[in-house]
Amino acid sequence: MLKKLIGISLLGAAVLLTSCGDNGSTASGTTPTSTAATSDAASKIEVVGSTSVSPLIEKMAAEYNKTDANTKINIQAVGSSAGIKAAQDGTAQIGMSSRELKDSEKAQLTETKIAIDPIAVVTNPANGVENLTKDQIIGIFKGEIKNWKEVGGTDKPIVVVIREAGSGTRDAFEEIMKLTSEKDGKKISLVAQDAITADSNGAVKQNIATKENAIGYLSFGVVDDTVKGLSVDGVKPSTENVKNDTYLIKRPFLLVCKGEYDAAAKKFVDFIMSDAGQKMVEADGYISAK
């Protein structure tokens, strides 16, 4: 118990610290162009947004700092919407988003797609079902379709495995598959209440690999031969089909900014879009945006 509490308090301390940093950046970030004007002096880039994108950007920043040690890159993972907002009001030079921009946001922001994170619907390899329609998937996750024989499989119960609330993969999956309903401006998840909830891609995979009747969703990057990726509406989950826009369960990793990137930010974004940067994207299991 005590150990756990200490863990919580440490986590909390980290949260406090980052939120303090947030205040600091508000002050320094209001005039981003002035700090970046002198490229020789130490410059600072505030990158704020999606918790799914930030691990990738952190690696990129570490790599980037090997050649340009003068640029300090501050990365804050606070969620896509908060990142987009920070870019809009100029608090951050770069916002990170793991969802498509809304039209109202597109009007105000420049977006750079740095990677694509496709989500595969996976089952146990022993499962005979190879293909599901979008509606069947929706029915299964809502808990309306409860038996594999209803979708062409054997007479076995369907065991649904999902991610925890707050997970970017879950948000993206539910949004793309229309598994949410709007109520008083709030998004309510329609996923079956009794679904097994796992707290990481690894845990989802482990559950599905050990349960013959399980179905779940995973980022492409973590799918291996312990689970089987299903075709959706007849389209195989492959890199090729993601790139030619036939496989539709995917989310973009976007960098956004208001107007133009300033000099320091531009250099960093150029690095991310370079061959070396895009190689890092692929090394992390995502699909290059190029």
Added chain:
Amino acid sequence: MKRKLTKLFEFSIEKLFLLSAVFCILALGTILIFVFYKGAPVIGKIGFLEFITGTIWQPQAEIFGILPMIVSSVYITLGTMVLAIPIGVLTAVYLSYLAPKKLAVFLRRSIDILASIPSVVYGFFGLMTIVPMIDKYLAKGTGGNGMLAAILILTIMVLPTIISVSETSLRSVSNSYREASLALGATEITTIFKVMVPAAKSGIFSSVILGVGRVLGEAMAVILVSGNAVQMPSSILSRVRTLSANCALEMGYAEGMHNEALYATGVILFGFIILLNILMYIVKTRSERKG
């Protein structure tokens, strides 16, 4: 001069000890303040009653009800204790009075090792062995993650605590009790259960409370085997989420009010633990007064 130095030395060593003691209190105080500071305001915002009696947990829609988690935590704790108390106390009795010396040493070592296995290992063990077994024989292909899996894993995890604390208290009962009872013609077993165990009952009770604390607080192992669905348990195979599992499960990506609600869950959990400690204190002082 020399005496003065000795005195100074004594003084500073004493203060050093005091400092160590204060450190624990300080840590407890800081944690308490921190958890309440982060969690209490959001309880006010949601409404205390709504928070603890609500049955829907939809953090993205800012609906926070943790009654299913409270109920699940209580059920899992009760279930674990039903299994762990008899096994634990009987093992402690065996170790302290009946086991041959060599075997007792071996058993004690094994139990110590059991106590030092990290909880995530228990969790993985559960996920890879117990869960598939439940799936195959009891749950009929519906998964196997659920309350029963959590209870079985927690029983194994909590046994070392119950056994070692119970054993210590059983061994501290004066041997003259035992000799007197045997001299009066009572059998070994009668002596143990009518004389020794009752004499050690406050210690055994402490071991149970410590065990309950461990069960309530365990998150890692439970997350892996319990299924984590937020719903009222309807059978022993139901997928459930406990209070501590909730704190740990969603902390990774939670922002804003969602994040605070997780701390609020921690506040409620803290409440349970404090209640437990008060209970332990009352029972202890009572039995001391009697004894």
